Amino acid sequence: MGKLREPLNMLYGDNCALPLALEAMGERWSFMILRAAFNGVHHFEEFQQELSIARNILSNRLSKLVDHGIMAREVMAEDRRKVRYELTEKGLELLPAMIALRQWGEKWGAGVPSTPVLVDVLDEQPIGPVTITAHDGRPIGYKELVWKHRSELQPLGQARARTDERMAPVAAE
Template sequence: MAVDLIGERWTCLILRASMLGLCHFEEFQACLGIARNILSDRLGRLVAGGILARTPDPEDGRKVIYALTARGAGLLPVLVALRQWALDSGLGKPSHPALADRRDRLPVARLTLQAQDGRPLELEDLVWVGPEGEELALPAATVPSRSRRSAA
């Protein structure tokens, strides 16, 4: 399950640091202030999960480079969405570095769910469908009805 692989605080911080360009064990440790044993464990899990690749450093044979794989780079929207949610919820503080477009140095646009035609979607616009396009019914006890949700 994805949350088992990346759903832990230190793992998210390691991923963010990797996306900012850190690649050596010592850099991660110094930047994050993480204990060596925890860092070693989390890096090992990310490598085993195909999120990071571990390769020898061609400039220093005693070091290794941890680099995002294509699978790891695919987590960028997840981390950006999590940061935006935290800021919206008052759980984080706007800080630098801010994520910006390399070309014009302007902050990236907010992430939104979009329909196939580009319309922004909210929770009430969504439904789970099966392989034939049929709406899937979940047990009533687990999902509030639309009327109960809108009344809340």
């Protein structure tokens, strides 16, 4: 495991975006609502029926998602009772995180073959696993990763020649 210990005490100011992401998406229903949205659900009653979520919670979560800029709320012109919730760019970019979670659940849960499946529009083949990639796109696993402080980063093109004791992989120990 990496030598460097990330100071994640948010008391003295946090320098990791994870808590930030969790503030927006860390609540129970947030990802479920997001999934429904990715599946083309746009209206309150639709969400409510699909998720069997309490109306007040749904209301509250939708508002929060809108506040966080993940969904956009638009009162529809043709029927002004209707409100349409739409994923923003910011919301759409949560897809990798959602798929990563889902794939993990699929792999480690009791053999749940999730349906439907996301396929590439070009070849209609299911997507591959969401992976971490090196700067050049090579997929790499946790064994090939280390934590580094920004200040210690090597400029591109100066790969390290030899490995010393600071190079313990993330998962070691």
